[in-house]
Amino acid sequence: MLQITNLHATADGREILKGLDLSVSAGEVHAIMGPNGSGKSTLAQILAGHPVYIVTEGLVTFEGRDLLDMEPEERAQAGLFLAFQYPVSIRGITNAYFLRAGVNAIRKSQGLPELDPLDFLDVLQEKLKVIGWDDSFLNRPVNDGFSGGEKKRNEILQMAVLEPRLAVLDETDSGLDIDALKTVAAAVNKLRAPERATIVVTHYQRLLNYIIPDVVHVLVDGRIARSGSKELALELEARGYDWIKPEADVA
Amino acid sequence: MTSTSSIEAQVLQPYKYGFVTDIESELAPAGLNEDIIRLISEKKGEPTWMLDWRLKAYQQWTGMTEPKWANVKYGPIDYQAIHYYAAPKQQKKLGSLDEVDPKLLETFEKLGIPISEQKRLSGVAVDAVFDSVSVATTFKETLAAAGVIFLPISEAIREHPDLVRRWLGSVVPHNDNFFAALNSAVFTDGSFAYIPKGVLCPLELSTYFRINAQATGQFERTLIVADEGSYVSYLEGCSAPSRDENQLHAAVVELVALDDATIKYSTIQNWYPGDEHGKGGIYNFVTKRGKCAGKSSKISWTQVETGSAITWKYPGCILQGDDSVGEFYSVAVTSRRQQADTGTKMIHIGKNTKSTIVSKGISADRGQNTYRGLVKIMKGAEGARNYSQCDSMLIGDKCGAHTFPYIDVRNSSAIMEHEASTSKIGEDQIFYLRQRGLKAEDAVSMVVAGFCKDVFRELPMEFAVEAQNLLSISLEGSVG
Numbered sequence: 068m069l070q071i072t073n074l075h076a077t078a079d080g081r082e083i084l085k086g087l088d089l090s091v092s093a094g095e096v097h098a099i100m101g102p103n104g105s106g107k108s109t110l111a112q113i114l115a116g117h118p119v120y121i122v123t124e125g126l127v128t129f130e131g132r133d134l135l136d137m138e139p140e141e142r143a144q145a146g147l148f149l150a151f152q153y154p155v156s157i158r159g160i161t162n163a164y165f166l167r168a169g170v171n172a173i174r175k176s177q178g179l180p181e182l183d184p185l186d187f188l189d190v191l192q193e194k195l196k197v198i199g200w201d202d203s204f205l206n207r208p209v210n211d212g213f214s215g216g217e218k219k220r221n222e223i224l225q226m227a228v229l230e231p232r233l234a235v236l237d238e239t240d241s242g243l244d245i246d247a248l249k250t251v252a253a254a255v256n257k258l259r260a261p262e263r264a265t266i267v268v269t270h271y272q273r274l275l276n277y278i279i280p281d282v283v284h285v286l287v288d289g290r291i292a293r294s295g296s297k298e299l300a301l302e303l304e305a306r307g308y309d310w311i312k313p314e315a316d317v318a
Numbered sequence: 319m320t321s322t323s324s325i326e327a328q329v330l331q332p333y334k335y336g337f338v339t340d341i342e343s344e345l346a347p348a349g350l351n352e353d354i355i356r357l358i359s360e361k362k363g364e365p366t367w368m369l370d371w372r373l374k375a376y377q378q379w380t381g382m383t384e385p386k387w388a389n390v391k392y393g394p395i396d397y398q399a400i401h402y403y404a405a406p407k408q409q410k411k412l413g414s415l416d417e418v419d420p421k422l423l424e425t426f427e428k429l430g431i432p433i434s435e436q437k438r439l440s441g442v443a444v445d446a447v448f449d450s451v452s453v454a455t456t457f458k459e460t461l462a463a464a465g466v467i468f469l470p471i472s473e474a475i476r477e478h479p480d481l482v483r484r485w486l487g488s489v490v491p492h493n494d495n496f497f498a499a500l501n502s503a504v505f506t507d508g509s510f511a512y513i514p515k516g517v518l519c520p521l522e523l524s525t526y527f528r529i530n531a532q533a534t535g536q537f538e539r540t541l542i543v544a545d546e547g548s549y550v551s552y553l554e555g556c557s558a559p560s561r562d563e564n565q566l567h568a569a570v571v572e573l574v575a576l577d578d579a580t581i582k583y584s585t586i587q588n589w590y591p592g593d594e595h596g597k598g599g600i601y602n603f604v605t606k607r608g609k610c611a612g613k614s615s616k617i618s619w620t621q622v623e624t625g626s627a628i629t630w631k632y633p634g635c636i637l638q639g640d641d642s643v644g645e646f647y648s649v650a651v652t653s654r655r656q657q658a659d660t661g662t663k664m665i666h667i668g669k670n671t672k673s674t675i676v677s678k679g680i681s682a683d684r685g686q687n688t689y690r691g692l693v694k695i696m697k698g699a700e701g702a703r704n705y706s707q708c709d710s711m712l713i714g715d716k717c718g719a720h721t722f723p724y725i726d727v728r729n730s731s732a733i734m735e736h737e738a739s740t741s742k743i744g745e746d747q748i749f750y751l752r753q754r755g756l757k758a759e760d761a762v763s764m765v766v767a768g769f770c771k772d773v774f775r776e777l778p779m780e781f782a783v784e785a786q787n788l789l790s791i792s793l794e795g796s797v798g
């Protein structure tokens with residue numbers, strides 16, 4: 068589904084990703100862990116097409132298409148979703164309106180009829196239950212005045228509504244209380260299907276008790292330094308990152 | 319990714335209303351002198367007092383100079399090169415709308431203002447003004463049944479001379495300023511509305527102004543009087559063909575609200591803005607003022623300004639009656655090479671008077687946007703309050719936003735609150751929306767619509783949608 072080969076990227080003239088390889092197949096959940104500043108969010112943002120990051124080398128294909136050649140909205144329309152580490156707020160636009168605009172933009176690109184507000188409300192009601200929210204969040208401006216945890220939950224609500232083929236969750240578990248964490252995990256698990264995949268970026272093994280990953284990767288200094296099974300996360304929890312040397316040094 | 323990181327102004331979509339109606343018009347010779355004024359007055363069949371008032375204004379105007387304090391730049395205007403009267407031929411008295419030249423009906427239909435009996439907007443009475451004359455007014459009977467007078471001002475001068483004479487110039491005197499004096503001398507048409515005591519006007523009143531003829535100016539005059547305890551909501555719209563020359567539009571609007579009366583005045587201004595090099599476009603030099611003459615009266619201005627090459631406009635309120643309320647809600651968009659210097663004046667005279675100012679300026683491409691506001695609290699205005707909020711949004715880095723709030727407080731009991739902000743349209747916001755599947759343009763529209771929400775919600779329902787569409791069109795292509 069997703070194939071990343073030798074990805075190099077810079078921001079502000081600084082090299083952040085230094086030859087990253089990653090392959091995710093449909094039906095899988097991959098966890099990416101790694102020290103602060105190692106490039107996890109950068110990777111997530113590049114997949115989504117943030118214009119601040121410049122890819123200097125490498126290739127990314129998504130379902131056979133050259134991802135790097137697609138506009139951010141084309142990627143979204145192709146089924147790529149990013150739950151942001153720091154979701155922004157949008158004044159004056161209600162959450163419900165925003166969600167419907169996203170759904171309809173994607174439907175339109177697929178040649179499907181747009182949903183009117185009433186039809187959409189039915190869809191929303193069901194998704195709200197998944198994340199344990201009431202209607203009140205629908206009429207508030209997007210993320211405006213939301214607490215840190217509420218913003219994260221709102222990302223998950225969006226994911227649940229958009230039902231992406233590939234979801235990238237960037238530290239969605241940070242700042243969540245334990246109940247919210249379970250809710251988020253349940254929402255992710257609900258989307259697990261043979262035709263979908265998920266990448267979860269996290270610092271905590273705890274999340275992986277609820278979202279069981281097929282593969283765990285450790286990103287150090289712009290490269291995947293090690294990949295393993297879910298036990299790798301436990302080992303990292305116990306030992307930290309110091310024992311992992313970037314593969315380049317080993318080679 | 320093809321584009322770089324900046325959200326930049328690029329090619330702009332052509333102005334949608336720039337077509338010309340091919341219709342024969344009757345033009346007064348170019349230039350301004352007493353004879354031209356006599357001609358206009360005669361064309362309109364005016365009584366002598368009206369002509370005398372015009373001539374008085376003209377006398378004063380000849381001794382005045384064009385104001386230069388606004389933060390706008392433009393070449394000299396040759397007042398002798400302008401035609402001060404232009405009317406589509408076929409101006410015999412019209413018995414019904416069916417007799418209106420189909421070309422004119424078609425013009426307004428194309429502008430989204432259907433006026434024929436079958437198609438007219440429900441719930442809105444429209445006065446359609448084409449160059450110097452009003453061509454049609456809809457729903458006259460419904461309004462008459464409620465006792466509401468809604469007429470082209472030229473007819474009102476003939477049919478309700480006492481009312482017009484009593485209030486004309488009572489808020490904006492004939493010598494108020496250079497452009498107002500010019501208007502007083504040569505105004506050709508516009509609307510007059512009178513809402514009698516205790517009447518809640520059953521329809522929205524609306525005037526649509528269309529400039530068509532070349533080398534003409536449009537000088538319309540609008541006068542609205544809301545008698546005690548009455549209510550009216552009025553909407554003004556406008557557009558003009560795309561021409562390479564600049565055309566002058568110098569209007570005057572006067573509002574009077576007596577005891578407990580409310581006037582809500584909304585404008586959607588979409589005059590031709592000129593092309594992306596700054597060629598052509600309307601010079602929109604307008605004086606708009608309302609007087610809350612009675613106690614507990616209220617005047618609320620809402621404006622969405624997307625057009626014109628230059629806008630010079632400060633709708634204000636004189637809060638004379640005790641407990642009266644003035645409001646100003648404004649969205650001003652400048653793109654291409656447009657320049658806007660706009661804002662409001664709130665003059666607090668009565669006790670416990672309140673004013674609210676919410677101004678949203680959006681600059682894109684090479685647009686320059688200035689907010690200029692005055693809040694004046696007079697000595698006797700015990701307990702006056704003002705709340706002002708001025709927000710500016712920049713799209714791209716070649717545009718500009720400027721804010722000049724003037725405050726003059728002469729009564730120490732006044733409570734003043736002022737908030738201001740300037741922000742660049744957030745690249746992260748746009749990216750967030752695009753990540754959810756929205757096209758870049760739609761993402762910009764959404765962020766801008768959110769920014770303008772406090773103003774849009776003041777517009778009558780039917781027009782809020784139009785305003786939002788207009789805004790999307792004005793900003794189309796302003797993202798790279």
Ligand SMILES: Nc1ncnc2c1ncn2[C@@H]1O[C@H](COP(=O)(O)OP(=O)(O)OP(=O)(O)O)[C@@H](O)[C@H]1O
Nearest residue numbers: 078079081083102103104105106107108109110119
């Ligand atoms: N837009 C940018 N401009 C300049 N430097 C950047 C930019 N974005 C990221 N960086 C730098 O790149 C490095 C990687 O940042 P990134 O956000 O990808 O780290 P991370 O692995 O997600 O860290 P954390 O675990 O703290 O979220 C950091 O040193 C960061 O300062």
Ligand SMILES: [Mg+2]
Nearest residue numbers: 107108109152
């Ligand atoms: Mg991060």
